Amino acid sequence: MSDIELKTSGDTPARFALELQGISKSFGTVRANRDIDLQVPSGTIHGIIGENGAGKSTLMNILYGLHRADAGEMRIDGTPCKIRSSADSIALGIGMVHQHFMLVPRFSVLENVMLGSEGGGLLRAGRGATLDTLKRLGETYGMVVDPNALISDLNVGTRQRVEILKALKGGARILILDEPTGVLTPQETEQLFEILKVLRDDGVTILLITHKLDEIMAVTDNVSIMRAGTMVGHRETAQTNAAELAELMVGRKVLLTVEKGPANPTEILLSVDNLGAVSSRGHDVLKDMSFDLRGGEILGIAGVSGNGQTQLLEILTGMRVPDRGQVNILGDKISKTSPKNPRELREMGLAHIPEDRHIHGLVLDFEAQENVVLGYHRDDITGTGALIDRDVINTHCAERMETFDVRPSNPALNAKNFSGGNQQKIVIAREIYSNPRVLIVGQPTRGVDVGAIEFIHKQLIALRDAGCAIVVVSVELEEVLGLSDRIMVMNDGQSVGIVDAADTDVNQLGLMMAGISQEAAE
Numbered sequence: 001m002s003d004i005e006l007k008t009s010g011d012t013p014a015r016f017a018l019e020l021q022g023i024s025k026s027f028g029t030v031r032a033n034r035d036i037d038l039q040v041p042s043g044t045i046h047g048i049i050g051e052n053g054a055g056k057s058t059l060m061n062i063l064y065g066l067h068r069a070d071a072g073e074m075r076i077d078g079t080p081c082k083i084r085s086s087a088d089s090i091a092l093g094i095g096m097v098h099q100h101f102m103l104v105p106r107f108s109v110l111e112n113v114m115l116g117s118e119g120g121g122l123l124r125a126g127r128g129a130t131l132d133t134l135k136r137l138g139e140t141y142g143m144v145v146d147p148n149a150l151i152s153d154l155n156v157g158t159r160q161r162v163e164i165l166k167a168l169k170g171g172a173r174i175l176i177l178d179e180p181t182g183v184l185t186p187q188e189t190e191q192l193f194e195i196l197k198v199l200r201d202d203g204v205t206i207l208l209i210t211h212k213l214d215e216i217m218a219v220t221d222n223v224s225i226m227r228a229g230t231m232v233g234h235r236e237t238a239q240t241n242a243a244e245l246a247e248l249m250v251g252r253k254v255l256l257t258v259e260k261g262p263a264n265p266t267e268i269l270l271s272v273d274n275l276g277a278v279s280s281r282g283h284d285v286l287k288d289m290s291f292d293l294r295g296g297e298i299l300g301i302a303g304v305s306g307n308g309q310t311q312l313l314e315i316l317t318g319m320r321v322p323d324r325g326q327v328n329i330l331g332d333k334i335s336k337t338s339p340k341n342p343r344e345l346r347e348m349g350l351a352h353i354p355e356d357r358h359i360h361g362l363v364l365d366f367e368a369q370e371n372v373v374l375g376y377h378r379d380d381i382t383g384t385g386a387l388i389d390r391d392v393i394n395t396h397c398a399e400r401m402e403t404f405d406v407r408p409s410n411p412a413l414n415a416k417n418f419s420g421g422n423q424q425k426i427v428i429a430r431e432i433y434s435n436p437r438v439l440i441v442g443q444p445t446r447g448v449d450v451g452a453i454e455f456i457h458k459q460l461i462a463l464r465d466a467g468c469a470i471v472v473v474s475v476e477l478e479e480v481l482g483l484s485d486r487i488m489v490m491n492d493g494q495s496v497g498i499v500d501a502a503d504t505d506v507n508q509l510g511l512m513m514a515g516i517s518q519e520a521a522e
């Protein structure tokens with residue numbers, strides 16, 4: 001099926017855990033997968049990359065029985081098979097860890113692992129046997145987790161391990177991971193990769209979908225590249241590099257670093273003064289936070305997620321009232337006694353690209369054109385008069401989609417039916433349109449492909465150069481370094497220091513993220 005050599009686990013002749021031939025799938029007029037061929041050698045880690053909307057998740061969902069292919073053949077370990085449901089897929093030894101975890105938060109680890117395996121005889125096997133298996137799998141693969149812990153008490157990295165354990169417990173020998181590192185800290189990502197290598201060395205075949213080319217280079221044996229629903233190439237990872245992969249994905253050369261000139265800061269547009277916030281359990285989640293930001297400047301905020309960044313963003317965008325201190329924004333004040341809501345802030349000239357596009361960025365069951373005019377109900381783009389003019393918003397949305405290369409460019413498609421990266425482009429297109437004076441951005445490129453990252457970064461730099469004051473919170477250190485003029489590092493709800501981006505590097509930021517002061521980290 002493929003004309004290039006793929007790295008195998010050393011078996012001769014090469015055995016393929018998975019072979020796909022001629023797989024096609026359409027959703028209405030969208031041809032999400034067209035005649036896809038893929039061979040995955042047993043006991044290898046195989047990367048699948050491609051632009052947003054290229055069809056990666058669709059292909060994996062077909063494999064996991066969540067969608068049915070319109071055409072094509074599938075072989076597992078050389079045996080032809082038909083997959084009609086997830087149960088079929090699990091029975092064939094396929095497991096999947098989704099981007100959004102499927103665990104029940106109020107159940108324990110053990111209960112979650114037992115859930116869904118009822119048909120597999122697990123309940124009959126009983127708690128004791130399941131506990132033993134969990135312990136054995138945890139020790140074998142370096143994923144020891146307390147079986148009695150509640151999922152809601154576990155951090156994201158540990159929850160992901162529970163998902164993997166659950167798949168292995170169900171007998172998975174082919175494991176699909178759909179963008180597993182999007183929500184992980186750099187340390188958790190490292191730990192995950194160690195686990196994947198141990199699994200691979202034990203003969204498990206892993207399919208890894210990610211947008212992060214450095215991860216592809218670090219952990220995969222082979223990589224397959226998709227574009228616009230087709231498979232455009234396969235490479236042995238050791239024989240390629242990030243630049244070649246980016247070009248194969250996007251069909252042109254891509255800048256993998258941010259290009260920007262020096263900042264020309266103007267007057268202070270945002271000033272944060274001794275800001276503090278207390279959680280519902282009475283913990284200080286934000287402590288004595290102070291900084292100024294001028295027009296024409298980007299302040300990056302780096303830190304391991306969960307160190308107060310979310311609360312800071314919530315206060316700056318009017319979603320949370322500060323418990324102490326105040327924010328001066330565009331000449332107005334926000335404090336405990338004089339709060340402002342998101343609408344008031346928006347009218348003052350603030351825009352917000354939220355950290356979680358599913359919760360705060362989009363109404364998933366609304367059409368793209370309805371989402372693109374959210375927050376603009378009183379403006380011309382929704383038509384004149386009391387009723388929204390659908391022709392006007394349709395034209396407006398089509399223009400926005402064209403500028404931001406949203407695919408498919410269908411204003412009437414519900415937001416939930418766009419791929420993750422295209423959903424992000426819809427949110428950014430809407431927020432930038434208001435031509436804000438202050439822009440607050442959380443995780444601008446989470447789940448976004450390299451071509452779109454380049455585009456989003458250029459848009460943010462252009463806004464900066466037009467005089468906008470921008471705060472960017474990102475867990476991607478390279479992104480913070482590339483975009484920002486100054487960087488504030490947060491640890492345990494407070495600022496560890498503010499450094500000039502030109503005078504720092506990943507090492508110093510990493511030390512500061514661990515709570516080591518700026519001076520000590522230098």
Ligand SMILES: Nc1ncnc2c1ncn2[C@@H]1O[C@H](COP(=O)(O)OP(=O)(O)OP(=O)(O)O)[C@@H](O)[C@H]1O
Nearest residue numbers: 027032052053054055056057058417418419420421
């Ligand atoms: N249920 C659906 N109804 C309509 N269109 C869909 C549906 N699911 C996916 N699509 C479309 O199929 C195409 C492929 O989407 P898919 O989610 O497979 O892409 P992807 O490569 O995983 O993207 P991303 O990297 O952004 O997650 C996209 O154009 C998407 O809008």
